[in-house]
Amino acid sequence: MIGEDLTGLESMDQCRRTLEQHNWNIEAAVQDRLNEQEGVPSVFNPPPSRPLQVNTADHRVYSYIVSRPQPRGLLGWSYYMIMLPFRFTYYTLLDIFRFALRFVRPDPRGRVTDPVGDVVSFMHSFEEKYGRSHPVFYQGTYSQALNDAKRELRYLLVYLHGDDHQDTDQFCRSTLCTEEVVTFLNTQMLFWACSTSKPEGYRVSQALRENTYPFLAMIMLKDRKMTVVGRLEGLLQPEDFINQLTFIMDANQTHLMSERLEREERSQTQVLRQQQDEAYLASLQADQEKDRKKREEEDQIRQEEEKVLQSALAEERRQRSLEEEKERKSECLPPEPPADDPESVKIVFKLPNDTRVERRFLFGQSLTVIYDFLFSLKESPEKFQIITNFPRRVLPCLPTEERPNPPTLKEAGLSRSEVLFVQDLTDD
Numbered sequence: 370m371i372g373e374d375l376t377g378l379e380s381m382d383q384c385r386r387t388l389e390q391h392n393w394n395i396e397a398a399v400q401d402r403l404n405e406q407e408g409v410p411s412v413f414n415p416p417p418s419r420p421l422q423v424n425t426a427d428h429r430v431y432s433y434i435v436s437r438p439q440p441r442g443l444l445g446w447s448y449y450m451i452m453l454p455f456r457f458t459y460y461t462l463l464d465i466f467r468f469a470l471r472f473v474r475p476d477p478r479g480r481v482t483d484p485v486g487d488v489v490s491f492m493h494s495f496e497e498k499y500g501r502s503h504p505v506f507y508q509g510t511y512s513q514a515l516n517d518a519k520r521e522l523r524y525l526l527v528y529l530h531g532d533d534h535q536d537t538d539q540f541c542r543s544t545l546c547t548e549e550v551v552t553f554l555n556t557q558m559l560f561w562a563c564s565t566s567k568p569e570g571y572r573v574s575q576a577l578r579e580n581t582y583p584f585l586a587m588i589m590l591k592d593r594k595m596t597v598v599g600r601l602e603g604l605l606q607p608e609d610f611i612n613q614l615t616f617i618m619d620a621n622q623t624h625l626m627s628e629r630l631e632r633e634e635r636s637q638t639q640v641l642r643q644q645q646d647e648a649y650l651a652s653l654q655a656d657q658e659k660d661r662k663k664r665e666e667e668d669q670i671r672q673e674e675e676k677v678l679q680s681a682l683a684e685e686r687r688q689r690s691l692e693e694e695k696e697r698k699s700e701c702l703p704p705e706p707p708a709d710d711p712e713s714v715k716i717v718f719k720l721p722n723d724t725r726v727e728r729r730f731l732f733g734q735s736l737t738v739i740y741d742f743l744f745s746l747k748e749s750p751e752k753f754q755i756i757t758n759f760p761r762r763v764l765p766c767l768p769t770e771e772r773p774n775p776p777t778l779k780e781a782g783l784s785r786s787e788v789l790f791v792q793d794l795t796d797d
Contacts, residue, residue, distance in 0.1 A: 431620065433613050434580070435603030484510040487567035491530065503546045504554040507561040511573045514561040519590050522629055524558035524618060529574055531582030532566050536604040540583040547607045557618070587617050591624045691751060699745035703738060705729050714778055715786045720748050721793040732779040740766035743791060752794040
């Protein structure tokens with residue numbers, strides 16, 4: 370449960386696998402998990418192996434080397450001369466042994482399998498030997514430290530710890546862990562450290578190519594790439610150490626400011642480009658909306674015109690059909706009887722347009738004949754009914770469900786001479 374809370378993993382199996390990868394080192398597992406959350410690749414899922422991308426070929430790199438003090442007095446020179454053969458023999462035999470050992474067994478430091486574990490292991494051994502009063506160590510790989518320094522535009526101070534060097538112990542106790550050095554480093558830069566006896570430290574050592582120990586390298590973003598801008602080697606005193614770092618920082622401050630200004634310009638350019646893109650997109654959307662509305666209006670006009678055209682065509686067809694029907698009705702009318710026929714009825718029709726039409730019919734003919742006669746006239750409305758004047762009544766000229774056969778003129782009570790009125794029902 371504790372591992373789940375620290376690593377931020379909800380799955381117990383995934384939490385167990387993560388801890389097993391770090392040999393159940395909770396601190397290393399937590400640091401690697403935090404690095405992954407920040408977007409830095411995990412050391413157990415590294416990108417394709419490639420050389421460390423740090424520029425060390427700049428001949429303008431500031432280098433400060435502190436040589437060991439020369440012996441003083443007769444006693445000092447005597448001790449130095451006595452120990453010289455032993456020291457020469459010891460280091461010669463050690464180098465020969467290490468050289469021969471390479472043919473028997475490859476250097477295990479050449480294979481980096483747990484870079485975070487190497488750093489955390491060094492931190493623990495450092496605290497066991499020198500205490501907890503020390504600069505804040507970067508808990509991550511060297512590559513992760515480079516990435517963070519590049520992203521944050523900060524100085525990165527790299528310390529390579531030589532366990533076997535005679536000046537290492539004094540440097541750590543008298544310089545690195547002093548209060549003024551700790552305060553200076555914690556406030557001014559990122560601090561990454563590892564022992565060269567660890568694979569991760571040995572790999573960094575091969576990249577930076579130190580000459581002696583203690584060794585420190587100041588790295589920063591310069592000309593768009595991480596570059597070593599200062600090298601400090603040898604036993605430095607606290608005041609000298611701070612002065613040298615300050616000198617390196619002052620000498621490269623313009624580069625760092627330039628990178629910050631350039632990054633701000635890139636950010637402003639990106640914001641400006643984004644604003645321009647948004648404005649262009651808004652303008653494009655407005656144009657598209659305008660085009661859409663225009664197309665809709667054109668479609669609406671076209672539909673209305675089509676509707677008017679279809680209506681006109683329908684009206685034309687209806688009028689043609691009406692005319693054909695009038696002609697057919699006219700052709701089917703029985704002939705007009707002569708005036709002296711005793712069965713004839715003279716009817717005067719008053720049309721809605723105040724015109725008068727006169728025609729004779731037979732008493733025995735149906736009222737439908739009167740209706741068909743009026744329908745066949747061009748002056749007649751499309752729909753109408755026939756009304757008597759006195760008494761006022763509508764003549765049933767058309768068949769209905771109750772009366773499928775309209776009455777004859779005689780049955781309708783018409784006399785030999787009648788005046789009938791035609792009422793227009795077209796609007797109704």
